[in-house]
Amino acid sequence: MLCADYRRWFSPYVDGLLEPTERASVEAHLNECSQCRTDLASLQQMLSSLRTMDRPATPDLLPGIHAQLEHQPRWRRIPLPSPLDVPWRSLALVGTAALAAILIVIPAYRMRQGGVKSNADSIGMQFSQVSSQASQAPAKQSVFASLPKSVGAEHMRKQALFQSSGRAQTVDRAANRSEARAQQEWSSSAATAVVVRDFASVDHSTLPGTELGVGGHVGGVPASEPNVLTRRLAESTSSSLATSGAFASLPSTVSESKPVAHEQARQSLLAQPIGADFMAAPLPSDELQKTESALVGREAISTENAPPPVSPVSPIPAIWKVTDTAAAKAEITEWVRTKDGIVVISDAQHLAITLPASAMTDFVRRFPIILSSSTEFEAWRINAPASSPSPVGRLLPTIAPVTEERVPQAPAPQVTISLELVPLQ
């Protein structure tokens, strides 16, 4: 090695960074080379001078620092947390959980509403406006009218429970609805499920002779709400059962309108909590007795896992034999309008009439219509004034008497009639 090569090692040599063999090699060379010894001594002297340089007198920096910091905007005077100190993982977990909740809850909520909506649509009715008639006597769903007495008693007991739970049960339901609405949504569905289960036990124990096919039918009904109560009348046949799924699409169908006490009937119908206050009015036992005979069939009960209700509204089928359908249509439309009702003209011979339940009596007095299903009308009549006549006509075999009842979500202040105008030949 040349002296120049050794001199490159002087710097690490003085810092003690050479390997032992390198160090030995340098020291061996220094013993031999006086020039390199001088060179190294010069370096060491320079380094010594640098290390022993006098410390400069340090001015007080604090005043200047404070002056600069005070001229900062306030937010700059507060040290920000290090990005490394922020618990990004925890935040990410929380964010993911929140996102998951949103993604699950919103579709679930929509599904809940959407299920009702699609059912309402399937009825084929256009509820553009149904005025609230909450102060009127609530229309009773036929399902309760047709219950056996024992079931009615059980139902009354549960009703008392519901009333004690503070849900909207007063006559003026409209006043209470808005505040009770939210809690009804969930609490009532759970509560109604109990009733449904009781119905089921009654169904099997006290109503012999029911057909197994009904159970199969019920299983096929899409319903996910736990409080869906489907019912079939005894006179229905298995073939008519098959049509019950498409029940709503029949031109003349049986319906009792869904309880709606809201300005915008359709909206409220879609959002109506199920089982809200349908048990508001006590069920007169004599009426129960009367309708017990009408109930030859059974209630088919959905399970708690059943799909959502197909229809919250079942129109009452009726026919009216007229000479001039157009004139009859005009007459009915005019009359219904005076009663704050709605007439939807489906086609030349079919009308969908939505009436306040209180006007139903006048309606059947005013027009010689024939109700094609006594059961539906009986159901209505229970809630109607006692003085109302019973214009039950003959049953038309052409109209499927089979209806599928839901446990109503709230008492119906409206009644829907599906009226067929039959021209007299």
Add this chain to the structure above:
Amino acid sequence: MSNPPGTPDQATDDSALVERSQRGDLAAFDHLVLQHQEVVFAVALRMLGNADEAQEVAQDAFVRAFRGIGTFRREAKFSTWLIAITMNLCRNRRRWWARRRGVIVASLDDPIETGEGTVGREVADPAPGPGETAARAEFQQYLLKALQTLEEPFRRVIVLRDIQGHSYEEIAQMLHCQVGTVKSRINRARLQLRALLDGHV
């Protein structure tokens, strides 16, 4: 005299003070300033060769340290982080000069400020005679002047290693480079500086 930073006690003190400063405790940060201002000012002065400039840069370094203390990772020593900030500010100041003057003209014959003479010196040599003291002060001025003529990377390593006495690893942290780079730079810087001082050392 070199001021080797970071005795274990001081590191512990720094850690607590830094933590308090990170929570916005200005008094704790004042303590940090008092503990480190000497080193920061010394580094700035030797990098810049001007006491006023060095004071401005040192103050600026502390202000920036306070603003950014939230981003300080406590894996490194606070002094290391502080000197890294100071080094960057010194380089920016030099660049600003270069833009203003077009080129840095530094000569060993130019007068240069050392910041000395105002307050007491390190009592390095016991009882030096008046002539000896004068010669020593003259030599140190010359040394600092020579330092200013070195290229920035070389001046940095000389200041950090041979004046401030930092280890190679610390220097690598401060300058954000590899230890091998530090080694080679120190070697070349010393050779350059010795060539500049030839005849004086």
